[in-house]
Amino acid sequence: MGLILLVGSVGLIDLRVLGIGRQLPLSLLYRLVPWAIFGFTLCFVTGTVFILGDPFKTPADTLTKTVFQIKILFVVLALINALLFEYYSDFRELSRADNFVGEIPFSAKITAGLSLFIWMSVVYLGRMLPYGDSFYFIFYW
Amino acid sequence: MDVLIYLESTAVATWVRESLSLWAFPTLIALHAIGMAFLVGLNVAICLLVLASKPKAQLMSLWPFFRYIWLALAVSVVSGTLLLMANATQLLVLTVFYIKILFVVLSVISLLKLRQGLGTESEFNGNTMSQKKLRFLSVACLVGWMIALVSGRLTAYPMLLSGN
Numbered sequence: 001m002g003l004i005l006l007v008g009s010v011g012l013i014d015l016r017v018l019g020i021g022r023q024l025p026l027s028l029l030y031r032l033v034p035w036a037i038f039g040f041t042l043c044f045v046t047g048t049v050f051i052l053g054d055p056f057k058t059p060a061d062t063l064t065k066t067v068f069q070i071k072i073l074f075v076v077l078a079l080i081n082a083l084l085f086e087y088y089s090d091f092r093e094l095s096r097a098d099n100f101v102g103e104i105p106f107s108a109k110i111t112a113g114l115s116l117f118i119w120m121s122v123v124y125l126g127r128m129l130p131y132g133d134s135f136y137f138i139f140y141w
Numbered sequence: 142m143d144v145l146i147y148l149e150s151t152a153v154a155t156w157v158r159e160s161l162s163l164w165a166f167p168t169l170i171a172l173h174a175i176g177m178a179f180l181v182g183l184n185v186a187i188c189l190l191v192l193a194s195k196p197k198a199q200l201m202s203l204w205p206f207f208r209y210i211w212l213a214l215a216v217s218v219v220s221g222t223l224l225l226m227a228n229a230t231q232l233l234v235l236t237v238f239y240i241k242i243l244f245v246v247l248s249v250i251s252l253l254k255l256r257q258g259l260g261t262e263s264e265f266n267g268n269t270m271s272q273k274k275l276r277f278l279s280v281a282c283l284v285g286w287m288i289a290l291v292s293g294r295l296t297a298y299p300m301l302l303s304g305n
Contacts, residue, residue: 004290008182009189015206024202031193032186123178127171131163 002046005039007119010082017104017112062129071125078118085111145229157227166227169220176217177293181286183210184252188279191255200259200275207256214249235299241292248285251278 009032016024051059062068085108148154157165187203194200225232232238255278 001287001290003178004182004185004286006182007178008184008186011179011182012186012206015209020209021202021205025199028190028194028199032189035186035189120175123175124171127174128163128167131167 002039002042005035006043009036009039010115010119014112014116017108067125067128071122074118074122074125078115078122081111081115081118145233148226148229151226153223154226157223169223173217173220173224176213176220180210180213180217181290184282184286188282191275191279203259232296235296237292237295241289241296244285244289248282248289251281251285254278255282
């Protein structure tokens with residue numbers, strides 16, 4: 001559920017910033033940001049419970065997996081990207097303007113594109129966790 | 142059951158189920174998860190905006206996002222079909238799997254109606270959908286997807302469902 005709220009809210013904002021649905025006011029999209037934060041919090045809490053409460057593995061078994069560490073790295077990158085988008089692109093000012101439907105600055109589009117790629121990677125890496133560190137099998141067909 | 146066994150014995154299904162390659166089962170399940178995340182996620186975000194917004198004119202701008210929802214649905218359906226073929230005898234005997242498919246279908250129907258209601262001004266021709274009906278469809282979508290998601294997750298735990 002947390003993943004749905006997070007990916008859906010962030011995905012819609014990113015697609016709009018990339019130029020899809022240009023008539024959609026940014027001020028309307030800004031209302032999704034609290035839902036994205038709530039979704040992330042839900043993912044963080046449930047993820048921590050999974051790691052601590054897994055009856056078949058110790059927390060160290062999960063934390064030492066390369067796939068898990070790469071996933072967390074991507075989550076941190078996504079959060080840094082989100083902060084850059086919020087505070088260093090013009091998104092916040094543009095979304096405060098009533099019914100702004102104009103062209104978005106290129107720097108904001110870069111961060112939006114990166115955001116989409118990073119969150120898709122986080123979902124992918126999360127699903128790869130049960131397969132451990134067998135990434136060398138990526139070359140095996 | 143013979144049909145299910147045949148499905149599982151096809152070359153594609155065997156490759157998905159038994160190959161050690163990361164491109165087989167692991168990547169398909171990851172693609173299914175990504176497709177689901179964007180399909181349901183974008184849908185939920187649109188429903189939240191419909192429920193929170195008053196001026197309908199603003200909501201008409203959500204129309205272009207639907208093609209990405211259909212793309213995510215296509216990814217989910219293709220990956221889901223391959224995963225189903227690989228484990229047909231295990232999945233197609235679970236009641237919860239049929240509940241999942243039923244609510245996926247109902248949610249997609251609600252989504253189609255919602256898209257119709259959010260149609261562009263040129264398509265209105267006076268047959269506008271009221272804000273109340275749009276909100277009802279949004280709630281129906283949200284509830285439908287939540288049930289589909291929960292039942293989808295439960296298909297991974299057949300022993301739990303049988304009480305073992």
